[in-house]
Amino acid sequence: MEKIDWIKDLVRAEKQMEDSGLVELQTAFDPQRILAYDSLQFLLKIKGEIVDSISAFNELKKLSRGSH
DSSP, rough: OGGGHHHHHHHHHHHHHHHHHOOHHHHHOOOHHHHHHHHHHHHHOOEEEEEEEEHHHHHHHHHHHTTO
């Protein structure tokens, strides 16, 4: 499950911080990881909007067939 590998890494890093009492800022602010996460969130948002638009289109199409 590659989609959740970053979550596993986050859990490991948090456990290490708790165990050691130290915060490793380099892994906490990895720009590549942040970009990947934000990109995924953006794509999921667009997907949701496309699905909603398709559903609305299909519903209106059904209604217009019934009015003829």
